[in-house]
Amino acid sequence: xxxxxxxxxxxxxxxxxxxxxxxxxxxxxxxxxxxxxxxxxxxxxxxxxxxxxxxxxxxxxxxxxxxxxxxxxxxxxxxxxxxxxxxxxxxxxxxxxxxxxxxxxxxxxxxxxxxxxxxxxxxxxxxxxxxxxxxxxxxxxxxxxxxxxxxxxxxxxxxxxxxxxxxxxxxxxxxxxxxxxxxxxxxxxxxxxxxxxxxxxxxxxxxxxxxxxxxxxxxxxxxxxxxxxxxxxxxxxxxxxxxxxxxxxxxxxxxxxxxxxxxxxxxxxxxxxxxxxxxxxxxxxxxxxxxxxxxxxxxxxxxxxxxxxxxxxxxxxxxxxxxxxxxxxxxxxxxxxxxxxxxxxxxxxxxxxxxxxxxxxxxxxxxxxxxxxxxxxxxxxxxxxxxxxxxxxxxxxxxxxxxxxxxxxxxxxxxxxxxxxxxxxxxxxxxxxxxxxxxxxxxxxxxxxxxxxxxxxxxxxxxxxxxxxxxxxxxxxxxxxxxxxxxxxxxxxxxxxxxxxxxxxxxxxxxxxxxxxxxxxxxxxxxxxxxxxxxxxxxxxxxxxxxxxxxxxxxxxxxxxxxxxxxxxxxxxxxxxxxxxxxxxxxxxxxxxxxxxxxxxxxxxxxxxxxxxxxxxxxxxxxxxxxxxxxxxxxxxxxxxxxxxxxxxxxxxxxxxxxxxxxxxxxxxxxxxxxxxxxxxxxxxxxxxxxxxxxxxxxxxxxxxxxxxxxxxxxxxxxxxxxxxxxxxxxxxxxxxxxxxxxxxxxxxxxxxxxxxxxxxxxxxxxxxxxxxxxxxxxxxxxxxxxxxxxxxxxxxxxxxxxxxxxxxxxxxxxxxxxxxxxxxxxxxxxxxxxxxxxxxxxxxxxxxxxxxxxxxxxxxxxxxxxxxxxxxxxxxxxxxxxxxxxxxxxxxxxxxxxxxxxx
Numbered sequence: 048x049x050x051x052x053x054x055x056x057x058x059x060x061x062x063x064x065x066x067x068x069x070x071x072x073x074x075x076x077x078x079x080x081x082x083x084x085x086x087x088x089x090x091x092x093x094x095x096x097x098x099x100x101x102x103x104x105x106x107x108x109x110x111x112x113x114x115x116x117x118x119x120x121x122x123x124x125x126x127x128x129x130x131x132x133x134x135x136x137x138x139x140x141x142x143x144x145x146x147x148x149x150x151x152x153x154x155x156x157x158x159x160x161x162x163x164x165x166x167x168x169x170x171x172x173x174x175x176x177x178x179x180x181x182x183x184x185x186x187x188x189x190x191x192x193x194x195x196x197x198x199x200x201x202x203x204x205x206x207x208x209x210x211x212x213x214x215x216x217x218x219x220x221x222x223x224x225x226x227x228x229x230x231x232x233x234x235x236x237x238x239x240x241x242x243x244x245x246x247x248x249x250x251x252x253x254x255x256x257x258x259x260x261x262x263x264x265x266x267x268x269x270x271x272x273x274x275x276x277x278x279x280x281x282x283x284x285x286x287x288x289x290x291x292x293x294x295x296x297x298x299x300x301x302x303x304x305x306x307x308x309x310x311x312x313x314x315x316x317x318x319x320x321x322x323x324x325x326x327x328x329x330x331x332x333x334x335x336x337x338x339x340x341x342x343x344x345x346x347x348x349x350x351x352x353x354x355x356x357x358x359x360x361x362x363x364x365x366x367x368x369x370x371x372x373x374x375x376x377x378x379x380x381x382x383x384x385x386x387x388x389x390x391x392x393x394x395x396x397x398x399x400x401x402x403x404x405x406x407x408x409x410x411x412x413x414x415x416x417x418x419x420x421x422x423x424x425x426x427x428x429x430x431x432x433x434x435x436x437x438x439x440x441x442x443x444x445x446x447x448x449x450x451x452x453x454x455x456x457x458x459x460x461x462x463x464x465x466x467x468x469x470x471x472x473x474x475x476x477x478x479x480x481x482x483x484x485x486x487x488x489x490x491x492x493x494x495x496x497x498x499x500x501x502x503x504x505x506x507x508x509x510x511x512x513x514x515x516x517x518x519x520x521x522x523x524x525x526x527x528x529x530x531x532x533x534x535x536x537x538x539x540x541x542x543x544x545x546x547x548x549x550x551x552x553x554x555x556x557x558x559x560x561x562x563x564x565x566x567x568x569x570x571x572x573x574x575x576x577x578x579x580x581x582x583x584x585x586x587x588x589x590x591x592x593x594x595x596x597x598x599x600x601x602x603x604x605x606x607x608x609x610x611x612x613x614x615x616x617x618x619x620x621x622x623x624x625x626x627x628x629x630x631x632x633x634x635x636x637x638x639x640x641x642x643x644x645x646x647x648x649x650x651x652x653x654x655x656x657x658x659x660x661x662x663x664x665x666x667x668x669x670x671x672x673x674x675x676x677x678x679x680x681x682x683x684x685x686x687x688x689x690x691x692x693x694x695x696x697x698x699x700x701x702x703x704x705x706x707x708x709x710x711x712x713x714x715x716x717x718x719x720x721x722x723x724x725x726x727x728x729x730x731x732x733x734x735x736x737x738x739x740x741x742x743x744x745x746x747x748x749x750x751x752x753x754x755x756x757x758x759x760x761x762x763x764x765x766x767x768x769x770x771x772x773x774x775x776x777x778x779x780x781x782x783x784x785x786x787x788x789x790x791x792x793x794x795x796x797x798x799x800x801x802x803x804x805x806x807x808x809x810x811x812x813x814x815x816x817x818x819x820x821x822x823x824x825x826x827x828x829x830x831x832x833x834x835x836x837x838x839x840x841x842x843x844x845x846x847x848x849x850x851x852x853x854x855x856x857x858x859x860x861x862x863x864x865x866x867x868x869x870x871x872x873x874x875x876x877x878x879x880x881x882x883x884x885x886x887x888x889x890x891x892x893x894x895x896x897x898x899x900x901x902x903x904x905x906x907x908x909x910x911x912x913x914x915x916x917x918x919x920x921x922x923x924x925x926x927x928x929x930x931x932x933x934x935x936x937x938x939x940x941x942x943x944x945x946x947x948x949x950x951x
Contacts, residue, residue: 058147058150058151058154058218059147059150059151059217059218060216060217060218060219060220061143061213061216061217062144062147063140063141063143063144063147066139066140066143066144066213067137067140067907070136070137070139070140070233070237071133071136071137073230073233073234073237074129074132074133074136074237075087075090075091076234077234077237077238077241078090078125078129078241080238081238081241081242082125085122086122086125086126086129089114089118089122089125089126090125090126090129090130092114093111093114093115093126093914094910094911094914096108096110096111096114097111097910097911097913097914098910100910100913101906101909101910101913108854108913108917111913111914111917112917112921115914115917115918115921116921120929120931120932120935121931123918123922123932123935124931124934124935124938126914126918127915127918127935127938127939127942128241128938130911130912130914130915130942130946131915131938131939131941131942131945132237132240132241133911134908134911134912134942134945134946135202135206135240135945136209136237137907137908137911138945139206139209139210139213140213141904141907142210142695142696142699143210143213143214143217145699145702146214146696146698146699147217149698149699149702150698160666160705160706160709160710161705161709162275162278162279162282162705162708162709163282163286164709165282165708165709165712165713166279166282166283166285166286166287167282167286168712168713168716169283169286169287169712169716170286170287172716174287174288174289174290174291176716176719177283177287177291178291178292179719180679180712180715180716180719181283181291181292181293181294181296181712182294182679183678183679183680183715184296184679184680184708184711184712184715185295185296185297185298185649185679185680185681186296186297186298186681186682186707186708186711187297187298187299187300187651187680187681187682187683188297188299188300188682188683188685188707189299189300189301189302189454189651189682189683189684189685190260190263190264190299190300190301190302190303190451190684190685190686190690191301191302191303191306191684191685191686192253192256192257192259192260192302192303192304192306192686200255200258200259200262201243202240202243203262203691203695205236205239205240205243206240207695208232208236209233209236209237209240210695210696212229212232212233212236213233215229216229216230252312252317253303253304253310253312253313253317254304254317254320254321256303256304257301257303257304257317257321257324258324259303260301260303260451260690261303261324261325261328261450261451263690263691263694263695263700264299264301264446264450264451265328265329265332265450267694267695267696267697267700268299268694268700268704269329269332269442269446270697271697271700271701271704272297272441272442272445272446272704273437273438273439273441273442274701275297275701275704275705275708276293276296276437276438276441277437277438278705279293279296279708280293295441295444295445296708297445297704297708298445298452299445299446299450299451299452300451300452300453300454300536300682301451301452301453301454302453302454302456302684303321304317304318304320304321304453305318305321305453305454305455305456305534306454306455306456307455307456307457307458307461307514307518308456308457308458308540309458314514315514315517315518315521318453318455318518318521318525318534319521319525321453322449322453322525322528322529322533322534325449325450325451325533326398326399326448326449326450326529326533328450329446329447329448329449329450330395330396330398330448332442333395333412333439333442333443334392334395334396336439336442337388337391337392337395337439338388338392339435340388340435340436340439341384341385341388341389343431343435344382344384344385344388344419344423344431344435345382345384345385346382346383346384346426346428347381347382348381348382348383349381351426352425352426353383353384353422353426354421354422354425356418356421356422357383357387357418357419357421357422360387360415360418361383361386361387361390364387364390364391364394365390367390367394367403367404368390368393368394368404371389371390371393372386372390374389375389375390384419384422384423387415387419388419391412391415394406394412395412398448399528399529406448408447408448408530408532409443409444409446409447409448409530412443412448413440413443413444416436416439416440416443417440419436420432420436420437420440423436447530447532447533448529448530448533449529449530449532449533449534452532452533452534452535452536453533453534453536454534454536454537454538454572455518455522455534455536455537455538455569456537456538456539456540456574457515457518457539457540458539458540458541459539459540459541459542459543459547459550460541461511461512461514461515462515462539462547462550462551462554463477463546463547463550464509464511464512464515465508465511465512465515465516465554466550466553466554468507468508468509468512469500469508469512469516470499470500472500472507473499473500475488482544482545482546485544485546485549486545486546486549486590486594489546489549489550489552489553489596490549490594490595490596490597492553492556493549493552493553493556493561493563493596494563494595494596498557499553499557500557502516502517502519502520502554502557502558503516503520505517515554516554519554519555519557519558519560520558522534522555522558522560522569523558523559523560526560526568531568535568535569535570536569536570536572536609537551537555537569537570537571537572538572538574538611538651539551539571539572539573539574540574540576540613541574541576541577541580542573542574542575542580542587543577543579543580543583543587544587545586545587545590545591545594547573548571548573548587548591548597549591549594549596549597551571552571552596552597552600555568555569555571561600561603563596563599563600563603564599564602564603565603566603567599567600567603567604570604570607570609571600572609572610572611572651573587573588573610573611574611574612574613574653575587575610575611575612575613575633576612576613576617576653577617577620578617578620578621578629581612581617581629581630581633582633584633584636584637584640585636585640588608588610588637588640588641589640589644592608592640592644592646593644601646605647606645606646606647607646607647607648607649607680608641608646608647608648608649609648609649609650609651609682610637610648610649610650610651611650611651611652611653612630612633612634612650612651612652612653613653614626614630614652614653617629617630618805619793619805621742621745621746622741622742622744622745622746622805622808622809623741623745623805623806623807623808623809623810623844623847624737624738624741624742624809624810624813624840624844625738625739625741625742625745625809625813627840628734628735628737628738629738631673631836634650634672634673634676635673635675635676637650637676638673638675638676639675642675647678647680648676648678649678649680649681649682650672650676650681650682651682651683651684652668652681652682652683652684653683653684665683665703665706665707665710666706666707666709666710667710667835667839667842668839669681669707669710669711669714670710670713670714670717670835671835671836671838671839672714673724673836674714674717674718674721674722674723674724675718675722675723675724677714677715677717677718678715678718679711679715681711726834729826730826730830730834730837733817733822733826733827733830734837736813736816736817736820736822737813737814737816737817738813739813739816740809740812740813740815740816740817741809741810741812741813741816742809744808744809744812744813744878745808745809748808748809748871748874748875751870751871753866753867753870753871754871756863756864756867757863757867757868757870757871758796760862760863760864760867761800761859761860761862761863761867761868761871761872762796762797762799762800762802762859763796763799763800763919763923763936763940764792764793764796766923766936766937766940767792767795767796767799767940768792769937793805795944798850798943798944798947799919799940799943799944799947800855800856800859800916801850801851801852801853801855801856801859801912801916801947802851802852802853802856802859802875803847803848803850803851804851804875805847806843806844806846806847806848806851807844807847807848807851807878807879807882808875808878809878810844810878810882810885810886811878811881811882811885812878812881814827814882814885814889815881815885824888824889827889828889828891831889831890831891841886841889841890842890842896844882844886845886845890845895845896846896848879848882848883848886848895849895849896849905850905850947851879852909853876853879855913855916856872856875856876857872857876858916858917858920859916859920859923860872861920862920862923862924883895908946908947911946912942912943912946912947915939915942915943915946916939916943918935918939919936919939919940919943922935922936922939923936
């Protein structure tokens with residue numbers, strides 16, 4: 048009997064404290080070697096005084112502030128650099144600790160939200176129901192190029208190298224010599240990291256953003272997805288009696304390279320290059336996989352019967368590719384599977400090529416793999432199919448020939464303008480038509496056979512409108528070249544009327560991408576984000592579902608309607624509590640509208656990385672959605688540094704996908720068991736009162752005279768706008784109002800100044816209004832215990848409150864003019880204090896957050912973020928900064944972002 052491990056079951060050699068300590072010491076050595084003893088001592092002294100203040104040994108932060116302000120600009124930059132680099136390394140140590148926890152819990156069978164737990168829960172139902180739940184579930188994480196990933200790709204790959212070395216030290220039995228060798232590698236990577244410029248000196252282009260997204264798909268997700276399916280297969284087998292077929296449960300999508308909203312640099316050429324690059328990457332990966340499979344399938348044709356279906360398929364390939372077939376037979380005489388795989392690799396090589404014989408689509412490749420699998424099973428080689436063929440089949444089902452399908456997105460106004468300008472040439476004055484007249488005109492135009500406009504005639508149009516027409520014209524070509532599935536969704540931001548959806552239908556129809564009734568090549572997705580659009584959901588969706596032309600699109604798309612909800616803009620408009628309540632109510636309302644029209648709804652949650660923009664733990668969010676909206680299909684955005692945090696490390700990526708799947712399977716079962724969730728009238732009334740009062744208080748703050756100036760003076764917004772974080776501009780027009788600011792810089796700026804106001808402001812005012820209005824604390828406590836929506840909302844606010852540091856925010860407030868400071872800072876801090884007290888009382892606990900790891904995490908990080916914040920405040924307060932001071936200031940923004948693990 049083999050022993051699992053010589054010392055009982057010890058899975059790991061290290062712990063997080065040791066990792067933090069040794070990486071910190073190593074960085075200290077590198078710092079001293081690369082700069083000077085003096086610089087090292089300065090950093091040490093800042094670190095000590097930050098820690099001493101936090102632990103109560105120092106009365107105030109003044110010694111730290113005085114020291115930082117007295118340094119030469121060059122030395123200040125070194126300090127900023129040291130702390131920013133420290134966080135990059137600490138983040139790796141914490142990532143390692145997450146992996147340790149996952150492995151240990153998995154070994155001990157205590158992993159929460161696991162696939163095993165989900166399978167057990169499904170096992171309570173009969174086989175038909177379990178199969179139905181699996182068939183209904185489709186999870187579509189959608190990667191967006193949001194400008195919050197503050198790290199360069201170069202830096203990212205160095206950090207991955209260090210991460211791999213830490214894994215080896217932690218999980219393998221090594222000799223001292225091997226260990227020393229690995230530390231030498233880490234030392235080299237950290238040195239190189241120190242010598243690499245941290246801050247981009249140019250704005251990233253949309254293609255850089257597309258490559259960034261592609262990196263995670265190609266390097267982690269491609270390999271991880273198969274493992275998740277395997278695990279699900281095993282756990283369902285064990286928990287559910289009877290035969291269950293596991294369908295496709297995941298599909299990855301992307302906006303990088305195709306989202307045009309507010310980004311003039313995303314041209315049709317950028318989209319075309321992205322489609323081309325993603326296809327060539329995925330085809331290469333399949334060829335590698337088939338090459339590996341060929342190493343396994345060395346069966347002797349004279350000793351097995353490959354079966355007639357296999358023979359037929361091999362014959363067909365031989366006719367298709369006679370030259371390659373001869374080579375294959377010479378190289379692999381009597382090895383039928385290897386001959387077949389050789390021809391399959393050749394067919395992959397010819398996809399999109401002028402030479403004939405290439406695969407038309409991923410389904411053809413899938414069919415070939417199925418033929419091989421059946422043939423092997425008939426020869427009792429089930430274990431080979433399970434281990435080697437099925438994983439590739441699942442990859443093909445998940446990634447197709449496109450790696451990630453692209454969603455197009457643009458602002459509704461752009462389509463309206465383009466149509467108005469084009470129709471003017473046809474003698475139609477579209478701008479003066481009423482909404483009903485527009486609907487009628489567009490519907491008739493789509494239903495008639497003759498085209499109304501020529502998309503290629505753009506000479507007399509404005510640049511914007513010419514771009515819109517050119518895009519739809521290209522879309523037809525892209526679908527022909529890459530397959531409809533590679534780019535089959537069109538999202539319309541700021542949709543407020545039915546005509547906004549019909550305009551896209553009209554343009555797609557003129558392009559031939561839609562030809563009713565038989566073919567609709569795109570899903571048209573309205574993005575509802577303003578209060579007007581959300582409260583008018585029945586008016587918008589009802590009109591469309593009953594519209595003669597749109598009804599045919601629905602039929603052609605399997606009666607599924609995707610609807611996107613914007614979290615960030617509604618939060619910026621209404622504040623945290625009111626926005627969350629509005630989204631909850633509107634999801635239920637959309638569910639009812641779709642039910643009334645017998646349409647399957649797929650909600651697309653436009654969530655951000657930060658709490659105020661709908662962030663927070665994904666599995667909890669999925670389980671807190673109203674039952675009536677859980678159809679099984681769900682789509683959500685993954686953006687910015689949240690992508691790196693979830694998908695850079697394969698084990699964490701696998702865990703994340705497993706958790707999403709656990710949540711979605713359970714949520715779908717819940718929805719079938721209880722289609723209408725019990726929400727007491729009294730709870731709804733309480734939420735209405737709280738949300739109204741909170742919205743009023745929040746709007747009042749934003750609209751107060753001088754608030755925008757205060758925001759500009761007391762946060763680093765002006766620096767963030769010049770940071771080169773993303774390829775699109777920070778503000779929608781050049782104006783300076785809160786409305787006009789993009790939601791991301793708005794949240795990013797507050798996060799930097801440690802006053803995460805968008806994640807909790809006005810919550811206290813709302814709760815107090817309910818209590819003063821005859822409400823009871825007992826009711827709120829019951830709501831917290833029994834209503835997932837309410838609990839998740841408060842828990843997320845608690846996370847934002849925990850990350851807020853008023854003492855530091857106070858120093859930023861000092862940067863504002865004294866009368867502005869007096870007007871706003873006390874008001875904000877008062878709201879903070881009351882919210883913290885109320886949340887602990889409602890949750891009946893003695894601290895704000897419910898997560899122990901967060902407490903440790905903050906304790907470990909805070910002393911290191913403090914010096915960066917103090918330095919940032921000092922530099923923001925200088926009116927004429929030199930070049931080196933500008934660079935240091937930008938470094939502090941990067942460092943605080945890494946330290947807070949959250950940008951926007």
